[in-house]
Amino acid sequence: MPALNRQQLEVIQRPLGERCFLEGKAGCGKTTAAVERLLYLMQAGVPAHQILIYVPQRTVAQPYRQALSVPGVMAGGAVTILTLSGLARRTIETFWPLVVEQAAFGQADEWPVFLTLETAQYFMAKLVQPLLAQGYFASVNLHPNRLYSQILDNLNKAALVGFPHTEIGERLKEAWSGSPGQLSIYDDVQTCANLFRAFCLEHNLLDFSLQVEIFIRYLWPDPLVRQHIQSQYRHLIADNVEEDAPVSHDILRQWLPQFDSALLVYDHGGGYRVFLGADPSSAYSLKQACEVHFTFETSFVTNAALQRFEQSLLWAFGAPPPAPPPQTLHPPIQPLFERFYPQMLERVAEEVAQCIEEEGIPPSQIVILAPYLTDALRFTLADLLEKRQIPLRSHRPSRALREEAEIRCLLTFAALAYPEALPPNTLQEFDLIAALLQAIDGLDLARASLLARIVFRKTDGLPTLSSFEQIQADVQERITYRVGERYERLRRWLEDARSAEPEELEIFFVRLFDELLSQPGYGFYRKERCGELTANLVESARKFRQAFRESMNISMEERNREYLRMVNEGLIAAQYLRSWQAEDEEAVLISPAYTYLLSNRPVEVQFWLDIGSSGWYERLFQPLTQPYVLSRRWQKGQVWTADDEAQVAADNLRRITLGLVARCRQRIYLGYSEYSAAGYEQRGDLLRVLQDSLEMAVRRT
Amino acid sequence: MLKLPPDFIFSQASLQDFLTCPRRFYLRYVRHLVWPSAGGGEAFEWEWRLSLAQDFHHLAHQKALGLPDQLLEPLVQKRSAELFQWWRQLREFWQAEQEATLGGRRYPELTLTAPLGKIRLLAKYDLLIAHPDGQWSIIDWKTAQQRPSTRALHSLVQSRLYPYLLVRAGASLNAGKAVEPEQVSMVYWFANHPDNPETILYSQAQFQADEDFLLRLTEEILGRREADFEQTSDERACAYCPYRTYCERAFVPPSSYEVEENAELLELSLPQDWEQIGEIEY
Ligand code: SF4
Numbered sequence: 002m003p004a005l006n007r008q009q010l011e012v013i014q015r016p017l018g019e020r021c022f023l024e025g026k027a028g029c030g031k032t033t034a035a036v037e038r039l040l041y042l043m044q045a046g047v048p049a050h051q052i053l054i055y056v057p058q059r060t061v062a063q064p065y066r067q068a069l070s071v072p073g074v075m076a077g078g079a080v081t082i083l084t085l086s087g088l089a090r091r092t093i094e095t096f097w098p099l100v101v102e103q104a105a106f107g108q109a110d111e112w113p114v115f116l117t118l119e120t121a122q123y124f125m126a127k128l129v130q131p132l133l134a135q136g137y138f139a140s141v142n143l144h145p146n147r148l149y150s151q152i153l154d155n156l157n158k159a160a161l162v163g164f165p166h167t168e169i170g171e172r173l174k175e176a177w178s179g180s181p182g183q184l185s186i187y188d189d190v191q192t193c194a195n196l197f198r199a200f201c202l203e204h205n206l207l208d209f210s211l212q213v214e215i216f217i218r219y220l221w222p223d224p225l226v227r228q229h230i231q232s233q234y235r236h237l238i239a240d241n242v243e244e245d246a247p248v249s250h251d252i253l254r255q256w257l258p259q260f261d262s263a264l265l266v267y268d269h270g271g272g273y274r275v276f277l278g279a280d281p282s283s284a285y286s287l288k289q290a291c292e293v294h295f296t297f298e299t300s301f302v303t304n305a306a307l308q309r310f311e312q313s314l315l316w317a318f319g320a321p322p323p324a325p326p327p328q329t330l331h332p333p334i335q336p337l338f339e340r341f342y343p344q345m346l347e348r349v350a351e352e353v354a355q356c357i358e359e360e361g362i363p364p365s366q367i368v369i370l371a372p373y374l375t376d377a378l379r380f381t382l383a384d385l386l387e388k389r390q391i392p393l394r395s396h397r398p399s400r401a402l403r404e405e406a407e408i409r410c411l412l413t414f415a416a417l418a419y420p421e422a423l424p425p426n427t428l429q430e431f432d433l434i435a436a437l438l439q440a441i442d443g444l445d446l447a448r449a450s451l452l453a454r455i456v457f458r459k460t461d462g463l464p465t466l467s468s469f470e471q472i473q474a475d476v477q478e479r480i481t482y483r484v485g486e487r488y489e490r491l492r493r494w495l496e497d498a499r500s501a502e503p504e505e506l507e508i509f510f511v512r513l514f515d516e517l518l519s520q521p522g523y524g525f526y527r528k529e530r531c532g533e534l535t536a537n538l539v540e541s542a543r544k545f546r547q548a549f550r551e552s553m554n555i556s557m558e559e560r561n562r563e564y565l566r567m568v569n570e571g572l573i574a575a576q577y578l579r580s581w582q583a584e585d586e587e588a589v590l591i592s593p594a595y596t597y598l599l600s601n602r603p604v605e606v607q608f609w610l611d612i613g614s615s616g617w618y619e620r621l622f623q624p625l626t627q628p629y630v631l632s633r634r635w636q637k638g639q640v641w642t643a644d645d646e647a648q649v650a651a652d653n654l655r656r657i658t659l660g661l662v663a664r665c666r667q668r669i670y671l672g673y674s675e676y677s678a679a680g681y682e683q684r685g686d687l688l689r690v691l692q693d694s695l696e697m698a699v700r701r702t
Numbered sequence: 703m704l705k706l707p708p709d710f711i712f713s714q715a716s717l718q719d720f721l722t723c724p725r726r727f728y729l730r731y732v733r734h735l736v737w738p739s740a741g742g743g744e745a746f747e748w749e750w751r752l753s754l755a756q757d758f759h760h761l762a763h764q765k766a767l768g769l770p771d772q773l774l775e776p777l778v779q780k781r782s783a784e785l786f787q788w789w790r791q792l793r794e795f796w797q798a799e800q801e802a803t804l805g806g807r808r809y810p811e812l813t814l815t816a817p818l819g820k821i822r823l824l825a826k827y828d829l830l831i832a833h834p835d836g837q838w839s840i841i842d843w844k845t846a847q848q849r850p851s852t853r854a855l856h857s858l859v860q861s862r863l864y865p866y867l868l869v870r871a872g873a874s875l876n877a878g879k880a881v882e883p884e885q886v887s888m889v890y891w892f893a894n895h896p897d898n899p900e901t902i903l904y905s906q907a908q909f910q911a912d913e914d915f916l917l918r919l920t921e922e923i924l925g926r927r928e929a930d931f932e933q934t935s936d937e938r939a940c941a942y943c944p945y946r947t948y949c950e951r952a953f954v955p956p957s958s959y960e961v962e963e964n965a966e967l968l969e970l971s972l973p974q975d976w977e978q979i980g981e982i983e984y
Contacts (some may be wrong), residue, residue: 112777533735
């Protein structure tokens with residue numbers, strides 16, 4: 002058991018029959034108390050299967066899972082850990098027969114198909130593409146993939162905030178104060194959202210928004226369902242309620258009186274998932290539904306000097322100046338200021354190495370944070386740290402599979418085996434060069450280019466490969482016969498696949514891997530990473546196949562074509578992050594600041610990169626959606642102004658800096674370069690705030 | 703010592719994996735290696751069987767929760783003739799055993815967990831019944847085409863772990879009162895052989911033997927070093943193992959006799975999803 006203070010013990014040992022609301026800033030031991038409360042309930046004889054841990058996202062539940070897996074925890078049932086989406090999906094699966102007709106699904110005698118983010122994007126693209134050709138969204142300068150995801154995002158907002166999806170366009174239009182041209186864009190958004198919803202209903206497809214809506218509108222109010230759910234769980238622990246959406250709070254509000262005990266945990270300064278519908282003020286209103294209230298104020302995480310720095314930050318955000326400290330406390334803030342961006346990264350790597358080597362800080366206790374995590378940044382840092390033998394892991398969940406060279410190699414060969422799958426001239430000589438480099442062991446760039454230049458042919462824009470045997474003898478010699486033999490085997494394999502009956506793409510990829518690429522002489526031989534990436538692609542193709550139903554009347558060939566086309570456009574095949582991958586142990590973590598904040602894991606040392614960038618606090622450019630306007634707090638008739646925008650940026654800045662400080666134990670390094678990676682001068686507000694507060698902290702000491 | 707994820711809990715699937723092939727256990731649970739599994743026509747056959755088995759477990763769950771048959775039936779009918787046949791058998795079983803095997807308080811899809819030595823064990827039961835006379839039945843739905851022999855069934859880790867855990871953790875369902883081994887029986891019910899279920903009666907002696915077995919087994923796993931997780935010498939286990947190409951093992955199709963005799967064990971060499979029926983997380 003961790004060392005607990007009196008206040009924590011008081012929360013842990015509250016009698017049954019009470020609903021408690023526990024609030025405080027990050028790092029004050031709220032989750033520790035909630036975890037201990039869970040164990041206390043079990044010790045007190047509460048059957049574990051009657052306890053529900055309710056969280057906004059599964060990663061938040063990690064401390065609970067870990068506590069429950071230790072051998073010391075008593076025998077009994079299993080505690081259930083659920084998110085809103087898990088609860089909705091589980092309930093829909095179980096009670097589907099009750100809603101299939103009521104919710105007007107098109108296939109009354111069929112089970113539902115739950116869409117993944119990528120399959121939802123695919124169907125959205127399928128419906129929207131013909132409209133783009135008709136001039137929809139003509140004035141928006143946005144990659145189509147972002148366009149699809151923003152329309153989906155709007156549907157999700159409607160479901161999570163709890164308004165009909167048919168009001169999306171109207172709400173956005175009403176709040177718009179810019180040029181009138183944008184208004185027709187919102188009409189286009191509405192048309193597409195309606196089309197998508199109608200398509201899903203017709204084919205029993207449930208994207209995230211429809212899952213939530215079906216659960217809220219039909220299942221939760223159903224007496225049989227409600228009785229089943231409420232009798233199953235008698236005790237509730239809901240953590241990070243401020244990161245959850247209003248409909249989740251509505252459910253909790255209605256459910257709370259039924260529980261034999263409840264503990265709600267609210268983090269001050271949270272609400273980082275605003276893009277996913279998080280609504281701290283709606284969460285805070287749950288306090289009224291609880292009869293016992295606790296506030297934790299003392300941090301278990303930050304040292305005295307960091308707490309001091311936190312106070313000067315608060316002052317920089319407008320709070321009264323803090324009292325002078327009783328002893329001299331130099332802020333544990335270390336600036337790493339350089340003229341150019343690469344120099345700054347080099348300094349960061351040096352300091353990381355010093356922390357590990359000289360101070361003995363474990364790599365897992367170091368986190369490098371940036372407003373955005375680009376591939377370039379990830380690669381540069383990985384390289385710099387690798388030179389110093391420091392492992393690095395990254396939190397960047399949405400990375401398209403296509404970005405991996407090994408995957409592009411598999412896709413290139415699929416395009417050669419099924420040349421009609423992609424539009425003419427999609428495949429280029431350099432694609433083949435890259436694929437050959439991956440596929441054939443012992444091939445260098447010069448030979449790969451030479452080989453590709455000779456064998457890559459196009460007939461009516463469709464790619465084919467010619468035989469090695471047709472190459473002149475002296476050139477064969479330059480390429481080498483060994484490479485030639487391997488190439489020839491590969492070519493014949495593709496030729497066979499091309500002339501055989503078409504097969505499911507996932508089978509094609511597995512066979513290509515199995516029969517050829519993982520064999521001696523080929524590039525994937527005994528390379529686990531290649532195996533894993535292929536498995537990820539296979540899994541993505543499988544999920545894609547499973548999303549189709551008979552009612553759609555789509556042939557296998559057509560489906561394969563669609564898949565290849567969509568992967569090629571970067572629309573689908575997001576990296577498959579398996580749960581265990583997220584927790585790679587002894588490595589320095591590099592992550593976008595928001596992602597790190599949500600993981601709720603304090604560390605000894607933080608590095609903030611690029612503090613001159615405005616990306617730390619500015620809203621993403623999202624011309625088709627607006628999380629604040631579509632929130633529950635937004636008043637009908639209000640108009641979104643530049644002042645609102647500035648206010649949001651200021652709130653974000655405050656939330657993010659204070660949130661990060663609260664999750665740091667020892668020291669923060671500030672990485673700044675006068676010129677950004679793109680060569681622009683940077684003087685964002687974060688820099689100003691940090692300068693002000695540091696000056697203040699030094700003045701007061 | 704072996705490094706498992708901090709929240710790792712041993713289940714019948716992982717233990718059976720270790721017994722079938724220590725290497726597979728290592729690759730799957732320690733290394734978390736994802737590998738493109740063998741393709742070919744059988745892959746779809748397995749996938750289809752897996753999804754039917756999942757549907758059947760799902761139906762049994764829905765039935766236990768009281769969803770009306772007439773609402774479920776059209777969905778089953780449309781899905782597949784085989785599933786519909788299983789469903790009809792289930793309905794008959796339900797009707798006939800309403801007061802006997804199924805009589806009492808029902809806990810469908812319930813998970814129990816308990817510590818043992820340095821680890822935790824977990825079992826997810828298809829259906830647990832607390833009979834009014836104090837007896838307990840563990841019902842496990844099986845959809846294998848062949849009915850495994852009694853010997854094969856008794857040798858499954860599941861047949862030891864499930865009754866053992868009910869005795870260890872059942873007090874939480876029994877108003878704090880311990881469940882005695884003699885009160886427990888386990889019934890394997892076969893959708894394809896509904897007239898031939900297998901009932902295993904539990905006893906104090908068996909409970910003790912199972913505890914020793916599970917303790918020894920898990921200690922052995924934890925005590926091994928990476929290099930000690932050897933590949934199985936029985937290449938038949940590799941036939942449908944997802945790591946077959948990784949291990950560079952040839953495809954040795956099991957003979958029909960083996961299929962019949964070891965249907966259950968063969969199922970356990972299927973892809974992970976298959977083994978996790980009833981252990982699927984949200
Ligand atoms: S392929 Fe065979 S040896 Fe390799 S892990 Fe699987 S069962 Fe074990």
